[in-house]
């Protein structure tokens with residue numbers, strides 16, 4: 223595997239290695255060191271089970287003392303997704319478990335892991351990589367663009383929702399203690415229908431643990447003895463499960479003996495509007511609960527439209543999914559476009575040289591053709607260089623193409639920010655119309 227040396231910068235020789243199941247304990251020890259965690263043995267067992275060892279890599283640094291073994295100093299793993307993208311699906315790698323030992327940081331180990339990850343994506347025929355970032359400033363330099371945002375709401379008890387017509391058949395609700403044995407099948411089935419249905423949001427990346435196994439994971443012991451186990455509210459219509467919410471209440475009272483409980487909804491899915499509406503209606507009316515905290519929702523989640531007082535729910539907006547086009551032509555050909563487009567895109571990619579160049583994208587709602595028409599000069603690694611170097615309708619960095627890819631970020635906004643540069647009047651508007659998605663991108667759970 224690849225060797226890294228950088229004596230000039232004082233970087234120790236290190237190598238990227240593949241990590242098999244036999245290294246599970248070391249991987250978990252490192253992960254806990256990185257994330258300041260102290261999980262119980264049962265959680266460690268499940269965490270190890272969730273790792274895909276064929277896709278787990280690490281960086282080994284030389285032994286610290288004579289006779290010692292190499293030190294596992296960094297890890298990363300990924301999960302394969304059949305990712306919904308606008309108008310279709312594309313193979314994608316969800317990068318996670320990224321961590322470097324605190325005493326081995328800033329030596330280029332993350333950079334080495336990312337280089338290996340990109341090579342692995344290409345070998346596996348996955349043109350896209352996606353991730354959630356612990357800190358926003360880490361991944362832009364590697365060509366990841368923010369593609370999906372999320373909103374969290376804090377709903378007051380009794381928050382009013384716009385009414386819907388009475389549902390036929392009606393929605394029935396059950397409130398039970400969540401368990402893998404009892405509810406795994408239901409949760410997994412609903413998740414699958416959401417991820418594979420015609421209304422799947424671009425970017426919906428359901429980890430193989432997102433359904434049944436996640437429930438088992440949620441059996442992690444409550445952080446305080448007062449906290450209840452996860453409960454599940456299940457909606458069904460005519461005997462068929464149509465939605466669920468995983469929720470936990472903290473059972474708090476204030477000094478005047480008034481209930482001030484918070485209910486946290488970890489996961490929420492609904493297959494139709496009536497079921498989603500009934501679930502939220504029930505959640506905001508739970509007894510002894512003054513605040514319901516939602517999971518991260520897509521900006522156009524139905525709850526935003528139902529709430530009579532959305533502002534009163536104090537929306538918080540954060541970055542969620544980041545997208546990296548690892549194989550530009552394959553990625554652009556995998557999605558569909560909302561309007562016909564014939565554009566030459568000059569794309570700067572300082573890490574993956576074959577993405578760098580001028581690409582002609584010809585597409586309509588039925589298909590797309592992508593071909594390189596010119597190389598950029600080797601030193602054209604920034605958009606300003608490329609604008610000077612190439613004749614193109616639009617010039618942009620691979621990072622910003624990643625932001626546009628799922629259709630949730632507008633090309634005009636990036637052009638107004640000076641990040642997408644128009645070479646022909648009207649080209650940015652064409653790009654914006656073609657790349658936009660009918661539904662905001664987003665995914666309900668971390669992977």
Ligand SMILES: CC(C)(COP(=O)(O)OP(=O)(O)OC[C@H]1O[C@@H](n2cnc3c(N)ncnc32)[C@H](O)[C@@H]1OP(=O)(O)O)[C@@H](O)C(=O)NCCC(=O)NCCS
Pocket residue numbers: 256319320321322323326327328329330331332333334354355356357359360363
């Ligand atoms: C974030 C983390 C993985 C970086 O690992 P690392 O090996 O120190 O990173 P590298 O030395 O390869 O740095 C690569 C580049 O990223 C930058 N970088 C690294 N960590 C950064 C951070 N937290 N914020 C901003 N930039 C960061 C470095 O400055 C370097 O930039 P340059 O190459 O342009 O000079 C490591 O600090 C870590 O494990 N942090 C805690 C866990 C975590 O946040 N993991 C990420 C999960 S999404």
